[in-house]
Amino acid sequence: MHPLHANSPTISVQRRFKARHAVTIGGVEETMHEHDWHVRVEVAGPLDDEGLLIDFHLLEQALDSVLEPFRNGDFNGTPPFDEWNPSAENIARHLIEAIVHQRLPEEARDRIEAGCAIVEEAPGCHATYYSDPTQK
Numbered sequence: 133m134h135p136l137h138a139n140s141p142t143i144s145v146q147r148r149f150k151a152r153h154a155v156t157i158g159g160v161e162e163t164m165h166e167h168d169w170h171v172r173v174e175v176a177g178p179l180d181d182e183g184l185l186i187d188f189h190l191l192e193q194a195l196d197s198v199l200e201p202f203r204n205g206d207f208n209g210t211p212p213f214d215e216w217n218p219s220a221e222n223i224a225r226h227l228i229e230a231i232v233h234q235r236l237p238e239e240a241r242d243r244i245e246a247g248c249a250i251v252e253e254a255p256g257c258h259a260t261y262y263s264d265p266t267q268k
Contacts, residue, residue: 140176140177140178140245140246141176141177141178141179141185142174142175142176142185143174143175143185143186143188143191144172144173144174144175144191145172145173145188145191145192145195146170146171146172146173147170147171147195147196147199148168148169148170148171149168149169149171149199149202149203149204150166150167150168150169150203150204151166151167151169151202151203151204151205151206151207152164152165152166152167152205152206152207152208153165153167153206153207153208153213153218154208154218155217155218155219156217164206164208167253167254169223169251169252169253170251170252171195171199171223171224171227171249171250171251171252172249172250173191173194173195173227173228173231173247173248173249173250174247174248174249174250175191175231175232175244175246175247176244176245176246176247177243177244177245177246178243178245180243185243185244186236186240186243186244187240190236190237190240191231191236191240193235194230194231194235194236195227195231195235197235198226198227198230198231198235199227207223212226213226219259220251220252220253220257220258220259221251221259221261223249223251223259224248224249224250224251224259224260224261225249225261225263227249227251227261228247228248228249228261228262228263229261229263231247231249232244232247232263232265233265241265244265245264245265245266246262246263246264246265247262247263247265248260248261248262248263249261249263
């Protein structure tokens with residue numbers, strides 16, 4: 133998590149899914165290939181009166197809804213990656229931004245002070261994107 137929120141509680145959820153992509157590197161697009169992606173989304177913020185940040189199920193549902201168009205599919209042909217390079221970095225960015233700005237219910241979004249997505253496209257190869265939900 134971002135060091136600015138080191139004293140805040142966090143929760144995280146994880147998912148695995150298969151999807152294809154072809155990243156452009158140095159102006160050259162790779163051959164389309166598949167990965168067994170592993171993603172983790174983490175959010176931080178204050179606890180409510182019941183000692184909860186947000187319900188895990190809300191975070192799971194939000195992540196599942198963002199991942200659904202990509203499962204067993206092709207990142208390159210699916211928005212926003214029909215316009216963005218489908219790098220692990222951009223995938224992490226899309227996941228956390230969609231979750232903290234759109235997919236969580238408003239009352240849950242209002243509690244989140246920071247978030248990140250960690251995307252593993254191959255064992256030991258991770259990209260992380262940090263988000264400040266107060267900045268759009």
